[in-house]
Amino acid sequence: MSESKHSEYLKSLVNLLPNQPGVYQYLNEEGVVIYVGKAKDLKKRVASYFTSRRFESKKLLVLVKKIRDIKHIVVPTESDALLLENNLIKKLQPRYNINLKDDKTYPWIAIKNEFFPRVFSTRRYVKDGTKYFGPYTSVTLLRILLDLIKQIYPLRTCNLLLDEVSISKGKYKPCLEYHIGNCKAPCVNYSLIDYYDSSIKEIIEILRGNLVEVVALLKESMLKASEEYRFEDAQSLKQKIELLQTYQSKSVIVSTSISNLDVFSLVFDSNVAFANFMRVNKGMIVQSHNFEIKLQIEEEQESILSFVIAEMYQRLGFISREVVVPFLPDQELPNATYTIPQRGDKLKLLELSEKNAKMFRLEKMKQLEKVDPERHTERILTTLKKDLYLDDLPVHIECFDNSNIQGTNPVAACVVFKNAKPSKKDYRHFNVKTVVGPDDFASMREIVFRRYKRLLDEGAGLPNLIVIDGGKGQLSAAVSSLKELNLLDKIPVVGLAKRMEEIYFPNDSVPLYLDKNSESLKVLMHIRDEAHRFGITFHRNKRSDSFIKSEIKSIPGIGEKTAMDLYSKFKTVKKMREATIEELSAVVGQRRAKIITDYFISTP
Incomplete structure (x- = not known):
């Protein structure tokens, strides 16, 4: 099919789409689904891919060029579209969709769907009616919970296939766990089914973080047992209450005024997003989880947040009635209200969630640096290229700094970074020769000119980026030297001022401010600080040398x-x-x- 006929075919498909909520799928020429999306209005959303000029992402343009067919599914509500999109992405794993790194390596606590259910940890998530809680990034916490449950509720741990018939026929016999008091032997006593059901309900509440309700229920049972002179039962219940209260005291209490809510936050880094989810119950953080999300195209942050919320909704089976978010997602969920806090305890919760997401990002970056240092370096350079609007990766960076005290012994330093790391053998010191007095601008002009005049004369390689330690004045001085050498159009140059870490570009009075946690800014600050350290050391030595020589003379x-x-x-x-x-x-x-x-x- 020619390109024009293919374009007409896609337009005809778009025209047939309804103005209703649903999910759309893009297929390539092999009939493989390459993208799944959701929409409040299918026709408007899909049409925007072919008519809108707002998409500047190269990846998105590549996606559009590969579309050969469009399929769609109409659903009753926007929330249905969100959940269906989430399921289809997991099932089909389209090339250009968000890739949520799943947590198969993290354990869950499972309550098996069977007679006399078992409670155990597992790393396999099987949809057979079993209830799962987690996943738990902390195995220690998981073990504490399982030990707590085991101490309070003597449930079976065997994998016998129990049912009413096999128990009534006396097919099984009590094992050692029964004799040492860890199990009530349901394998020989079917009448325990009511006890098991109530125990499992309490365990579910504990795993959901609803400790207050469970403790209140146990206290009521304890008082009743005491009134009926069942003192052994009352003592047993008292021990259970004490165990729960001890565990509760170790939970992170954020505010006694906050009831039940969920908190979501997002941190972005190049083509990756890091999300954190926290569940707060009765003022305590009862669950926290992190996600790493690979972004294949430039998804809007509202859409990514919706995706993460839908993922937690499906994993946990429910979302709290109040959801604290940094911004509104592009889709709503039934029975949930979004809150963007401006002050108070909820804002502190959101900031705590963001801190967790940033710490998770830092951990992932450190892991990547150890496992694959080349990929780590390339990612840093790619981020720096994007943030500074460079044409090429800044593989070779040079930074200049001046040092003088009241005009005495003026010197300058040039440090060189290659692949985002110091290349100390390429560092250079300069004695300022033509400048009299403390004139930083003139000194910078001289040193930059001498450095690149020599590189040009020697035919040596030029840097991909020049960083000047200073603001507009120092940058202008360096630019004048690069102009004189006809290098301004060949080498990008920026100035990094110390006061607010603002970044200046030539002929632009408005500085660029990068996020304080940005890796790009950290690299630039490292280069700047290294140039300052190297220059100060040389200046100190030179002043010491001058003092010694003058005393000898x-x-x-x-x-x-x-x-x-x-x-x-x-x-x-x-x-x-x-x-x-x-x-x-x-x-x-x-x-x-x-x-x-x-x-x-x-x-x-």
Whole structure:
């Protein structure tokens, strides 16, 4: 099919779409689904891919070019569309959709769908009616919960296929777990079914974080047992209450005024988003979970947030009536109200969730750096390229810094980073030659000119990015030198000011502010700080050298050449004082050696 006929075919499909909520699927020429999306209005949403000019993403343009067919499913509500989209993405795993890294490596607590249910940990999520709670990123927390449940509720741990018939026929016998008090042996006593049902209901509430209700129920049962003179039962219930209260006291309490709510936050980094989910019950954080989301095309952040909320909805079976979010998602869920807090405890909760997401991002970055350092470096350079609007990856970066104190011993430093790491063998020091007095701008102009004039003369490789330590003034000075060398159009240059870490571009008075946690800003700050450290060290050494030489020259009869010879040999005045006359004579001759020795004796 020609391109024009294919375009007409797609337009005809779009025209047939209804103005109703639903899910659409894009297929390639092999008939494979390459993208799944949801929409409040199918016709408007799908038509925007072919008529709108707002999509500037290259990946999105590639997607549109590969579309050969369109399928759609109409659903009753927007929330149905959201959940159906989530299911189809998991099932079909389209090439251009969000890729949520699932948590198969994280364990769940499972309540098996069977007679006399078992409660155990598992890493397999099987949809057979079993209830799952989690996943738990902390195995320690999971074990604490399972131990707590085991102490309070003596449930079976065997995998026998129990039913009323097999139990009534006496097919099984009590095992050791029964004899040591860890199980009530339902395998020989079917009448325990009511006890099991009530225990499982309480366990579900515990795993959902509803400890207050469970404790209240147990207290009521304890008082009833006490009134009926069943003191052993009352004591057993009291022990259960104490265990639950001990566990509750270790939970993170955020605010006693906050009832039940869920919190979601998102942190973006290049083509990856990191999400955090927290569940708060009776003022306590009872569950927290992190997601890593691979972004295949430039999805809107509202759509990504909707996807994460839908994922948690399906995993946990319900979402709290109030959901705290940093911004409104593009889809609603039934019986849920979104809150964007501006102050108070809910804002603190949202900030805590964002902190967790950022910490999760940091952990993932550290893992990537260890496992695949080349990929880690490429990701950093790609982010830097995007943030600074560069044409090429900044594989080779050079940074300049001036150092002088009241105009004395003016020096400059050039540090070189290759693949986002210091290349110390390429560092260079400069003595400022043509500038008199403390003139940072003139010093910067001279040093930048000398550096790149030499590289051009030697035919050496030029950097992909130049960073100037300073604001608009220092940047303008560097730009004037690059213009003189006809390099301004060949090498991008930016200035990094210290006050607010603002980034300046040539001929632009409005600075760029990157997020304080941005890896791009951290790399630039590292380069700038390294240039400052390298320059200060050189300046300090030079001032020390000048002081030593001037003190030596103050000795009567000692000139410039003799001072230089002494400094080259001994480096410090202290070592000269400690030197014998023979050691001094070996450098400057016997006559001058005696003059120096007499001077040090007379000036202790």
